[in-house]
């Protein structure tokens with residue numbers, strides 16, 4: 001994936017500072033008092049995502065921190081892809097745990113405002129960023145564990161589904177699913193394929209058509225998440241799971257992962273431009289724009 005020049009252009013336009021132009025990122029870990037051995041931990045943080053790599057275990061903790069709801073805006077997606085790329089290229093990193101700093105929310109999915117009232121160029125750029133994020137995460141060589149500590153609709157669910165393992169806080173108020181149909185939009189084929197690969201065809205078909213958001217206990221029953229734990233135990237459990245996965249030789253696990261995911265990844269890579277055109281045509285329709293506007297209004301009304 002030769003994404004670097006595209007990312008660089010997008011960053012330049014979005015105003016987000018690329019990590020390479022910031023003060024040396026690995027220097028931003030807290031300084032140790034003199035005399036103590038250096039903690040084997042490196043950290044980098046940008047506007048919306050914070051990452052800490054523990055070099056002794058090879059595990060990075062990635063935390064979404066984009067209030068109010070960690071929606072996946074163009075800037076967020078760009079930062080996410082850059083963070084994943086940095087970790088992927090770091091020989092010290094073998095696994096990443098993904099979670100959120102926002103109480104009750106893992107991610108609210110794609111930022112609906114990025115799909116409303118914008119021009120064709122913007123839609124194209126946004127959709128390419130969504131694709132890039134998924135290609136990097138689903139195709140990652142690292143072990144990826146989602147510690148889902150809040151609600152996770154649509155694009156948020158896609159992030160969790162793209163990981164190797166999903167642990168969710170056992171709060172029944174938190175829900176997860178591909179609810180696109182409820183917004184009057186359609187999950188694209190690679191969202192659907194990722195979902196089918198986790199829960200199987202029948203469950204995916206029903207859930208997608210109904211645009212279901214499954215409360216945590218139901219998500220467990222459907223196999224949409226692998227286990228539920230009390231929220232305060234989530235990160236501890238994620239680390240334990242990670243250690244179990246990392247106990248295997250990387251090359252065997254990576255080749256197996258690639259074998260399992262290759263067909264779905266290749267499908268998008270082969271049809272990327274066509275997929276972008278489809279997105280632009282679909283999202284530009286006045287009827288779809290109206291549905292999205294109504295959905296946003298409904299969200300705001302729910303508050304008042």
Ligand SMILES: CCCCCCCCCCC/C=C/C(=O)SCCNC(=O)CCNC(=O)[C@H](O)C(C)(C)COP(=O)(O)OP(=O)(O)OC[C@H]1O[C@@H](n2cnc3c(N)ncnc32)[C@H](O)[C@@H]1OP(=O)(O)O
Nearest residue numbers: 068071108109110111112113151153154155186279282299
């Ligand atoms: C032929 C086929 C071709 C196919 C081509 C492709 C077609 C298009 C594919 C598009 C795929 C889309 C994927 C998506 O991810 S769409 C997004 C789906 N997300 C949702 O439905 C979540 C909506 N949000 C919520 O349910 C709640 O906000 C949530 C449970 C997440 C949190 O609830 P809470 O009560 O805590 O907070 P509020 O509801 O008050 O929200 C706070 C503010 O945040 C705004 N908000 C919420 N979600 C989003 C979002 N996804 N994007 C932008 N903004 C969001 C919300 O409006 C509040 O704003 P204000 O404070 O200004 O009112």
